Amino acid sequence: xxxxxxxxxxxxxxxxxxxxxxxxxxxxxxxxxxxxxxxxxxxxxxxxxxxxxxxxxxxxxxxxxxxxxxxxxxxxxxxxxxxxxxxxxxxxxxxxxxxxxxxxxxxxxxxxxxxxxxxxxxxxxxxxxxxxxxxxxxxxxxxxxxxxxxxxxxxxxxxxxxxxxxxxxxxxxxxxxxxxxxxxxxxxxxxxxxxxxxxxxxxxxxxxxxxxxxxxxxxxxxxxxxxxxxxxxxxxxxxxxxxxxxxxxxxxxxxxxxxxxxxxxxxxxxxxxxxxxxxxxxxxxxxxxxxxxxxxxxxxxxxxxxxxxxxxxxxxxxxxxxxxxxxxxxxxxxxxxxxxxxxxxxxxxxxx
Amino acid sequence: xxxxxxxxxxxxxxxxxxxxxxxxxxxxxxxxxxxxxxxxxxxxxxxxxxxxxxxxxxxxxxxxxxxxxxxxxxxxxxxxxxxxxxxxxxxxxxxxxxxxxxxxxxxxxxxxxxxxxxxxxxxxxxxxxxxxxxxxxxxxxxxxxxxxxxxxxxxxxxxxxxxxxxxxxxxxxxxxxxxxxxxxxxxxxxxxxxxxxxxxxxxxxxxxxxxxxxxxxxxxxxxxxxxxxxxxxxxxxxxxxxxxxxxxxxxxx
Amino acid sequence: xxxxxxxxxxxxxxxxxxxxxxxxxxxxxxxxxxxxxxxxxxxxxxxxxxxxxxxxxxxxxxxxxxxxxxxxxxxxxxxxxxxxxxxxxxxxxxxxxxxxxxxxxxxxxxxxxxxxxxxxxxxxxxxxxxxxxxxxxxxxxxxxxxxxxxxxxxxxxxxxxxxxxxxxxxxxxxxxxxxxxx
Numbered sequence: 165x166x167x168x169x170x171x172x173x174x175x176x177x178x179x180x181x182x183x184x185x186x187x188x189x190x191x192x193x194x195x196x197x198x199x200x201x202x203x204x205x206x207x208x209x210x211x212x213x214x215x216x217x218x219x220x221x222x223x224x225x226x227x228x229x230x231x232x233x234x235x236x237x238x239x240x241x242x243x244x245x246x247x248x249x250x251x252x253x254x255x256x257x258x259x260x261x262x263x264x265x266x267x268x269x270x271x272x273x274x275x276x277x278x279x280x281x282x283x284x285x286x287x288x289x290x291x292x293x294x295x296x297x298x299x300x301x302x303x304x305x306x307x308x309x310x311x312x313x314x315x316x317x318x319x320x321x322x323x324x325x326x327x328x329x330x331x332x333x334x335x336x337x338x339x340x341x342x343x344x345x346x347x348x349x350x351x352x353x354x355x356x357x358x359x360x361x362x363x364x365x366x367x368x369x370x371x372x373x374x375x376x377x378x379x380x381x382x383x384x385x386x387x388x389x390x391x392x393x394x395x396x397x398x399x400x401x402x403x404x405x406x407x408x409x410x411x412x413x414x415x416x417x418x419x420x421x422x423x424x425x426x427x428x429x430x431x432x433x434x435x436x437x438x439x440x441x442x443x444x445x446x447x448x449x450x451x452x453x454x455x456x457x458x459x460x461x462x463x464x465x466x467x468x469x470x471x472x473x474x475x476x477x478x479x480x481x482x483x484x485x486x487x488x489x490x491x492x493x494x495x496x497x498x499x500x501x502x503x504x505x506x507x508x509x510x511x512x513x514x515x516x
Numbered sequence: 517x518x519x520x521x522x523x524x525x526x527x528x529x530x531x532x533x534x535x536x537x538x539x540x541x542x543x544x545x546x547x548x549x550x551x552x553x554x555x556x557x558x559x560x561x562x563x564x565x566x567x568x569x570x571x572x573x574x575x576x577x578x579x580x581x582x583x584x585x586x587x588x589x590x591x592x593x594x595x596x597x598x599x600x601x602x603x604x605x606x607x608x609x610x611x612x613x614x615x616x617x618x619x620x621x622x623x624x625x626x627x628x629x630x631x632x633x634x635x636x637x638x639x640x641x642x643x644x645x646x647x648x649x650x651x652x653x654x655x656x657x658x659x660x661x662x663x664x665x666x667x668x669x670x671x672x673x674x675x676x677x678x679x680x681x682x683x684x685x686x687x688x689x690x691x692x693x694x695x696x697x698x699x700x701x702x703x704x705x706x707x708x709x710x711x712x713x714x715x716x717x718x719x720x721x722x723x724x725x726x727x728x729x730x731x732x733x734x735x736x737x738x739x740x741x742x743x744x745x746x747x748x749x750x751x752x753x754x755x756x757x758x759x760x761x762x763x764x765x766x767x768x769x
Numbered sequence: 770x771x772x773x774x775x776x777x778x779x780x781x782x783x784x785x786x787x788x789x790x791x792x793x794x795x796x797x798x799x800x801x802x803x804x805x806x807x808x809x810x811x812x813x814x815x816x817x818x819x820x821x822x823x824x825x826x827x828x829x830x831x832x833x834x835x836x837x838x839x840x841x842x843x844x845x846x847x848x849x850x851x852x853x854x855x856x857x858x859x860x861x862x863x864x865x866x867x868x869x870x871x872x873x874x875x876x877x878x879x880x881x882x883x884x885x886x887x888x889x890x891x892x893x894x895x896x897x898x899x900x901x902x903x904x905x906x907x908x909x910x911x912x913x914x915x916x917x918x919x920x921x922x923x924x925x926x927x928x929x930x931x932x933x934x935x936x937x938x939x940x941x942x943x944x945x946x947x948x949x950x951x
């Protein structure tokens with residue numbers, strides 16, 4: 165396949181189609197609208213269904229129905245819309261249904277603005293809905309990764325029967341880069357549990373109501389066991405220039421691109437900086453973060469939020485070294501220079 | 517061998533209903549199950565259970581079932597139907613679920629002409645949570661949250677869902693029936709049959725609103741509750757067919 | 770080769786399109802490329818802008834804060850970005866409406882009367898192509914042939930009738946650069 169120049173939103177939409185997704189239910193919200201716009205044309209071409217719901221609440225419940233019926237199904241929204249979906253996402257996780265949810269984050273809280281931000285990290289990795297459950301959260305940082313991880317998201321969703329979130333922001337969504345789509349057919353998984361009509365088999369029930377506490381606890385234990393397995397098998401992280409690094413910059417998504425430039429500039433100045441980029445935000449790649457920080461004397465998380473990833477980094481490093489934070493909020497995007505200034509400051513602190 | 521003149525429908529499982537004595541849910545469950553069995557569509561039917569007294573419907577209907585979040589059954593049904601357009605998809609919802617928290621979902625499913633069937637139980641109250649007022653509670657009716665009777669100055673007016681949805685182009689069949697005596701039970705079954713036939717013919721959205729009693733939360737004996745239903749609900753919620761698109765009459769009677 | 774480019778002007782001047790075209794041509798020539806529309810504080814002030822990176826190496830940050838090249842289509846854009854240019858950078862500005870020289874002595878500045886030239890070709894909308902023509906002639910960032918290929922692809926079948934006009938505009942920009950700017 166020749167490379168195409170595409171924006172991240174459309175690349176994820178096209179990748180979903182190539183992953184065998186034939187159903188999209190969503191509601192317009194900036195800055196993710198390229199996804200539904202693209203799919204409203206593309207899905208009917210391949211015999212699929214694009215449906216604009218009356219709200220995000222309805223959209224996620226259409227996803228719940230379609231996922232229960234055995235389909236590969238996608239929804240996409242942006243921060244406030246994702247909040248509206250949270251009840252449905254909890255049901256989907258409880259019913260162990262596979263689906264992919266794209267959150268193209270924007271500035272918050274409240275109506276906020278449509279500029280890029282990363283303020284939904286905590287929501288995605290630990291607080292998206294009621295009850296004990298986890299999403300698998302993927303954080304690509306290029307248009308190529310947005311395409312690749314969309315396909316991976318559908319495979320992980322089916323493999324673990326778990327909702328998967330792709331957490332990006334408006335910067336990645338609108339950014340254009342070359343992208344190459346792989347020709348290989350997507351992995352498919354049998355779904356004997358789906359509600360397809362009970363012909364020649366016992367009936368299937370998709371349900372999340374368990375009146376008996378012991379019964380509901382059994383579901384919870386089963387979920388926890390599954391999450392443990394995902395933690396063991398699915399952590400992904402990119403470490404860059406970390407082998408001899410004294411200062412580790414931890415960043416994800418769009419901010420990791422900016423942090424990478426800052427790390428490179430620091431190296432040119434002779435500062436031993438390295439970048440640790442969690443790709444799965446849940447499960448958090450603790451082992452890789454520890455490895456990245458083996459020789460580090462300090463860590464800096466660079467995020468477009470108030471420091472939501474700091475907790476996970478500190479947990480991973482068991483507070484062995486100080487974890488600083490530099491963040492911009494409300495849709496403000498840090499420059500490489502701003503992050504470099506923080507690296508320099510920390511360098512002075514650790515090496516005098 | 518003895519001749520069998522009546523038997524339990526295969527459309528229901530053997531699980532005993534949890535409903536209160538005298539509650540109409542049991543009757544309407546049976547009617548829906550009988551219709552699905554008689555139309556020989558059980559194997560291709562997927563039902564959607566609501567939140568409310570009938571939340572356990574997935575235990576009773578003997579077919580594939582999904583349980584939906586409160587009010588979202590029409591959206592869940594939409595997702596299923598779009599994936600399996602040749603299957604039969606129905607929701608079974610109460611008045612809190614459908615006419616309050618799920619208003620957007622039911623209106624837009626009907627407006628889209630979503631080819632699903634909705635069985636809507638209107639008993640003027642929130643049964644499962646213990647008898648609070650519903651959007652369908654009649655003016656003056658006492659409930660746990662309208663202890664002095666529903667006051668239009670405070671709570672506004674009860675919603676006539678069947679009439680409201682029948683204004684929508686996408687609705688192909690809309691009827692209101694009641695289950696206070698055997699003739700009306702039979703009429704209800706006919707309406708349910710017509711609704712499923714509407715879906716089988718691919719004509720669009722179909723709904724049967726069934727006026728039902730709630731003796732427990734109305735603080736009445738079952739018999740008194742049926743009488744109350746007839747005397748008080750029927751005048752405000754008139755029975756009949758509100759929307760029968762020409763094609764339904766031609767194809768699906 | 771590593772260029773970080775900011776293209777800025779009024780909405781409707783074809784700013785984003787010019788950036789995408791340049792990015793696509795860079796990709797066709799095997800470079801690493803990225804394009805982002807205006808973001809954050811850059812969005813304010815009634816200007817549209819985009820950042821383009823074209824490089825021999827992998828692109829870390831697609832965000833451009835100190836461009837090697839600025840293409841300014843109006844006064845506010847020049848004011849906003851002229852002092853951020855990297856040393857030995859380039860400023861291309863729309864001299865049809867910007868009536869002063871850029872104030873950055875470290876950058877090479879080129880004024881191109883793109884509005885008049887586009888109008889001379891019969892359509893003011895191709896001012897962006899005139900500027901692109903001058904840009905590639907001076908900087909050699911991509912070849913004219915590749916840019917034409919990208920243009921053809923971008924216009925597609927639906928706007929194929931616009932191809933020759935755009936092609937003429939590119940050519941006019943290049944010729945102006947050869948005759949007046951070198």
